[in-house]
Amino acid sequence: MTKKDERANRRSSNSSGLVPVSRTVRSILTINSGSSSLRFALFRAAGTLERVLEGKFERIGLSGARLTVTDVRAKDIDERVIRAPDHLACIPVLVALLEKEESFAGNGAIGHRVVHGGARYHEPQRVDPAMLTELRRNISLDPEHLPSEIALMETLAAGYPNVPQIACFDTAFHRNLPRVARLLPIPRTYEAKGVRRYGFHGLSYAYLMSELERVAGPAAKGRVILAHLGNGASMAAVREGSCIDTTMAFTPAAGLVMSTRSGDLDPGLVAYLARTEEMTAEQFHEMVNARSGLLGVSEISSDMRDLIRQEESDGRAADAIALFCYQAKKWVGAFSAALGGLDTLVFAGGIGENSPVVRARICDGLGFLGIELDSARNESNSPVITTDRSRATARVMRTDEEYYIAASVLQLL
Secondary structure (H helix, E strand, O other), rough: OOOOHHHHHHHHOOOOOHHHHHHOOOOEEEEEEEOOOOOEEEEEEEEEEEEEEEEEEEOOOOOOOEEEEOOOOOOEEEEEEEOOOHHHHHHHHHHHHHHOOOOOOEEEEEEEEEEEOOOOOOOEEOHHHHHHHHHOOHHHHEEEEEEEEHHHHHHHHHHOOOOOEEEEOOHHHHHHOOOHHHOOOHHHHHHOOOOOOOOOOOOHHHHHHHHHHHHHHHHHEEEEEEEOOOEEEEEEEEEEOEEEEEEEOOOOOOOOOOOOOOOOOOOOOHHHHHHHHHHOHHHHHHHHHOOOOOHHHHHHOHHHHHHHHHHHHHHHHHHHHHHHHHHHHHHHHHHHHHHHHHHHEEOOOOOOOHHHHHHHHHOEEEEEHHHOOOOOHHHHHHHOOEEOOOOOEEEEOOHHHHHHHHHHHHHHH
């Protein structure tokens, strides 16, 4: 049995222990909508949660949009170019796939990843008109994601009026941030208007903590830093199972260097670029979200794999990788100070799970925190990549937001 098969079996056994499976819900569709992508997965709920189908729409709203669908049971992969001017254009394709599931209309449910729950939503909630009204009020908090997420909910409700929809909020994991970690150092009046640090990637973090508890037991109650390193990148500091700080703030553009997002910047840049480049607020927003980060520094690619391949021949690629790893290392140090030490460091996300080079460079020099990397384990993407004598443990864990959404749907229903 391959490692991939072992992971699939582990998830299908509902090993994270979140919920018993409901007798009335037999199929769960999960929707994970990004600004230009849409991931989905279909689960069977028959004593366990079994993933039967998964897929991703990419480059939505751009030329060359693509769809990849994997039939997990048959291990069959279908890739094709599609026309997807917006997220709603993906719905007919999803509906065609769901028609093969005879029980979905009568015994199905739909779970949505909603990036921003604002100040009100701290746990999964059934979608209803009141929620949609509240989410529309919050669009100014997240104009990249909320409009398409709301549109998807409304369209699916029209097509499947008897199928319950559940919203799962990325900000919920950070709901108990200490007040000092929530405050922004700006005039106090804005706090009453919802301007504060929220944090994101919460569904990924919640899944990772449930998995950490499963594989490491008491370590999940220790001093933990979760590093979700992918196209979007963030970290969370967790103590005794509760998040005490995170790198993303009012928006997902804050914190770490990311694929196309800048991470933290001097706010004086806004006025400077307005004066010297006549840059508007919208242009600045577009720059720091879509043209910065790895892409902006390297001028080559937003993909870490491309940059690593070109690092030796192109100094711009080397600069981008160095900046990414340096900033990540600084955040590990900062969060270790906030936690009062470090027991466990978890690498997840596309880069965190698959790049030994990046993990090694982040961990280099962290011996004072008790991190002693085992090179062979790191190169083979082992679950534990530190030596047996390391005082702190560094782990590689595959995150699974879709599984966590499906389990949350069952828990609520």
